[in-house]
Amino acid sequence: AQSVAQPEDQVNVAEGNPLTVKCTYSVSGNPYLFWYVQYPNRGLQFLLKYITGDNLVKGSYGFEAEFNKSQTSFHLKKPSALVSDSALYFCAVRRLAGGYNKLIFGAGTRLAVHP
Amino acid sequence: NAGVTQTPKFQVLKTGQSMTLQCAQDMNHEYMSWYRQDPGMGLRLIHYSVGAGITDQGEVPNGYNVSRSTTEDFPLRLLSAAPSQTSVYFCASSTGTWWYGYTFGSGTRLTVV
Numbered sequence: 701a702q703s704v705a706q707p708e709d710q711v712n713v714a715e716g717n718p719l720t721v722k723c724t725y726s727v728s729g730n731p732y733l734f735w736y737v738q739y740p741n742r743g744l745q746f747l748l749k750y751i752t753g754d755n756l757v758k759g760s761y762g763f764e765a766e767f768n769k770s771q772t773s774f775h776l777k778k779p780s781a782l783v784s785d786s787a788l789y790f791c792a793v794r795r796l797a798g799g800y801n802k803l804i805f806g807a808g809t810r811l812a813v814h815p
Numbered sequence: 816n817a818g819v820t821q822t823p824k825f826q827v828l829k830t831g832q833s834m835t836l837q838c839a840q841d842m843n844h845e846y847m848s849w850y851r852q853d854p855g856m857g858l859r860l861i862h863y864s865v866g867a868g869i870t871d872q873g874e875v876p877n878g879y880n881v882s883r884s885t886t887e888d889f890p891l892r893l894l895s896a897a898p899s900q901t902s903v904y905f906c907a908s909s910t911g912t913w914w915y916g917y918t919f920g921s922g923t924r925l926t927v928v
Contacts, residue, residue, distance in 0.1 A: 709855075734916065736916075736919075741921075741922075742921055742922075743819070743905055743919035743920050743921045743922055744858075744905065744907075744917075744919040745919070746916035746917070746918075749916060790857060790858065800846070800863060800865050800871070801846075801909075802848075802860055802863065802873070803858075803860075803917060804860075805850075805857035805858040805859075806857050807855050807856055807857045808855075808857050
């Protein structure tokens with residue numbers, strides 16, 4: 701069954717430093733992978749997706765993610781972190797069942813960017 | 816263009832009470848779904864709908880009921896609230912070309928005492 705794992709509950713990084721939020725996946729067939737961000741007291745916002753094509757996917761707010769098939773990973777990255785990037789980040793994978801595209805989410809990783 | 820609107824934003828219920836969480840979207844999306852968010856567990860799918868009159872169960876459907884009489888609305892009913900249903904509930908919608916991602920509402924924080 702399709703699933704994703706986010707091994708870190710929290711990631712701490714200093715402002716201006718690069719950041720990485722990790723995600724590994726387990727799927728049968730070609731994976732459809734997503735990253736969402738949740739700011740405090742808000743709903744989830746779509747950041748980026750990998751369906752096919754280039755392994756480096758660029759998304760909103762300067763984020764990018766690298767799809768690595770051999771390592772079954774889809775890590776979220778940003779070259780220079782901002783304090784405003786502090787939020788809860790979710791990795792998700794598509795599960796097609798009953799003709800409906802369900803999103804299966806990881807447990808989430810809290811990113812804290814310190815001034 | 817409001818996107819996905821959820822009401823209420825906060826609710827406190829007593830054990831055994833029933834209530835309906837409202838969700839409405841104005842984007843003419845075919846697909847709608849309900850998730851619950853619990854600490855350390857991410858988001859889990861409760862129920863979903865692929866169009867008016869068509870609903871199905873997700874991962875954690877017990878204790879919840881849904882119906883979809885119109886494209887715009889997808890209410891979630893708690894039949895007899897239990898403390899285990901204390902959670903944050905999100906409604907989401909998407910088009911048939913779903914890979915553009917789901918649009919989420921801002922959530923309903925429910926506490927059952």
